[in-house]
Amino acid sequence: MxxxxxxxxxxxxxxxxxxxxxxxxxxxxxxxxxxxxxxxxxxxxxxxxxxxxxxxxxxxxxxxxxxxxxxxxxxxxxxxxxxxxxxxxxxxxxxxxxxxxxxxxxxxxxxGRQEEGREGRxxxxxxxxxxxxxxxxxxxxxxxxxxxxxxxxxxxxxxxxxxxxxxxxxxxxxxxxxxxxxxxxxxxxxxxxxxxxxxNWTALSLAQGWKGVDLELGQSLGRDTSFERHRVLIATAIRNAGDGIRFIVLPESALGFWTPTVERLWKEALRGHDITVIAGAAVLEPAGYDNVLVAISAERSQILYRERMPVPVSMWQPWKDWTGEGGGASAHLFANPVFEDDGIRVAPLICYEQLLVWPALQSMLGSPDILVATGNGWWTTGTSIVAIQRASAIAWAKLFGLPLVLAFNT
Structure with missing residues (x-):
């Protein structure tokens, strides 16, 4: 005993x-x-x-x-x-x-266990x-x-x-x-x-002609859709251009809802500036909305990427589709892992996708030229979530030797 x-x-x-x-x-x-x-x-x-x-x-x-x-x-x-x-x-x-x-x-x-036999075990x-x-x-x-x-x-x-x-x-x-x-x-x-x-750790190589812009606008980003807020964002994008920068990346949700009015406002404001702004937005659909990245310049605008995996519960709410209620963000799972803009193949990761493995690896199968990671982390105040997202994105970019563009709002 x-x-x-x-x-x-x-x-x-x-x-x-x-x-x-x-x-x-x-x-x-x-x-x-x-x-x-x-x-x-x-x-x-x-x-x-x-x-x-x-x-x-x-x-x-x-x-x-x-x-x-x-x-x-x-x-x-x-x-x-x-x-x-x-x-x-x-x-x-x-x-x-x-x-x-x-x-x-x-x-x-x-x-300490030993092999118990050789008959095919x-x-x-x-x-x-x-x-x-x-x-x-x-x-x-x-x-x-x-x-x-x-x-x-x-x-x-x-x-x-x-x-x-x-x-x-x-x-x-x-x-x-x-x-x-x-x-x-x-x-x-x-x-x-x-x-x-x-x-031998070195800083990530910069994507030539690209620049990510971090914002500190808190929870108002994407919710304040006023003319004044868009003017501030436009001025921020233009201010960060120059020195060979052709692409400015703004965080997830930066534009709020993507509408014809917002599109016209940005295209007109970018007239005379040889830059393309890639920014997060939401596109309304009959059953809910898509969390997307859009590209805007003086000459064109287009949706580049629809998020494969939005945040469960707070954004992705599949039970609303089952009940016919609708209203949540759509999950496109294995769709559009890489998009191409101006001949450059881009692997996009929006917010929650940076915490997972399969979105990153699926994008890498598309042989991208750069990795773009955006997020709207105002709700992570007092936590290390955004830092973990950044660390994960850096790790994937390092593994595949890709330049990384980061753009987060806190």
Whole structure:
């Protein structure tokens, strides 16, 4: 009995340590510092070390909740309410991540397990890697990928800058090795790449002729549709032109609703200026609206991109379509991953898409020339959400060696 009690105490202590480490890993990796992203690569090891499905669930929950810790405050800011709605959404969003990783964990995943035979059985080392890879794929692609935040694979851009798809494969192999008994060697190898990258880290290359403009207009951006506000935005765009700049990028929602009146106002104001403004707007549709990027110059205007994945609940509300009520933002999922303007292929990521994996990778399949990331993060005050969005966009641009244009409103 004393021996059993002592072993039970050790097991509880072991489980508590794993959960505590998972919380630290989630908080540090997703702090908004791009060079901290590789810390997330520790999560697969903690998951594989879990002695039971319950502990694996707790480890997954600790990591995800810590990584997405800004959500409750952000939701409270957005709805001008208390923290309770945000807390409920935070817990609900973590449920998919926990459920998938708990389901992928299997009894006997402990690293001390031996192979039980050779009659076609999968070796436990390979089994763990395959199960983790399966969980990652499920959380990367829709429908689970819709809330697939905090994916460790995002760190590929920090570990293997300019490696492109080979870097993504190298990061995937590193994550698989972190689930094996050889995780210390894998950790040392990943750390060596991390330190080398950090030592040689350089600023992102600038897109020639492009400039992103950050704004600090708070929640009034997109809601104040007055003539005076448009005049301010037009003046801001023109002021940032010059020195070979031909494209000015403004944040998500900058123009409010895209209407013929707004179109005429901007085209007339840009007459005599050899620039194209790319800005966020909303286009009304019969069943709701599209969150878009539009291009405007003195000669033309057009919708370049319709957002693939708006923010669930606050923007994307599919239940309204099911009930016939309508009114939410449309999700175009796998549509228009790359647009072309003046011969330049652009990979666009609007706001929430920067927290996910599949929109970025789908855009990279289109061989873009630059990456453009915009957002309207007024509601993230007091959180690190915008910093995480920026870090993620930088990581993807670094991985594929692309110039990056950022434009955020706070």
């Amino acid at each position: 004393p021996g059993r009690s002592s072993r039970s105490t050790r097991d509880r202590a072991h489980a508590a340590l794993l959960v505590a480490l998972a919380i630290i890993v989630g908080a540090v990796a997703w702090s908004g510092v791009v060079l901290a992203l590789p810390v997330a690569m520790v999560f697969p090891a903690l998951w594989a070390l879990s002695p039971s499905r319950t502990v694996a669930s707790l480890v997954s929950a600790g990591y995800f909740l810590a990584a997405s810790r800004g959500l409750p405050q952000g939701v409270a800011n957005f709805y001008a309410a208390d923290l309770w709605p945000g807390l409920l959404l935070w817990l609900a969003a973590s449920a998919a991540f926990v459920a998938v990783h708990a389901a992928a964990w299997a009894k006997g995943s402990g690293w 999968v070796h436990p080392e390979r089994g763990r890697a395959l199960r983790y890879f399966a969980a990652t794929m499920v959380m990367t692609l829709p429908p689970f990928g819709i809330t697939g935040w905090a994916q460790p694979i995002t760190a590929a851009g920090v570990l293997f800058p300019d490696w492109g798809w080979f870097g993504l494969l190298a990061a995937a192999a590193g994550l698989a090795m972190m689930t094996s008994r050889y995780w210390p060697a894998a950790a040392v190898a990943l750390m060596s790449f991390w330190f080398s990258s950090a030592a």
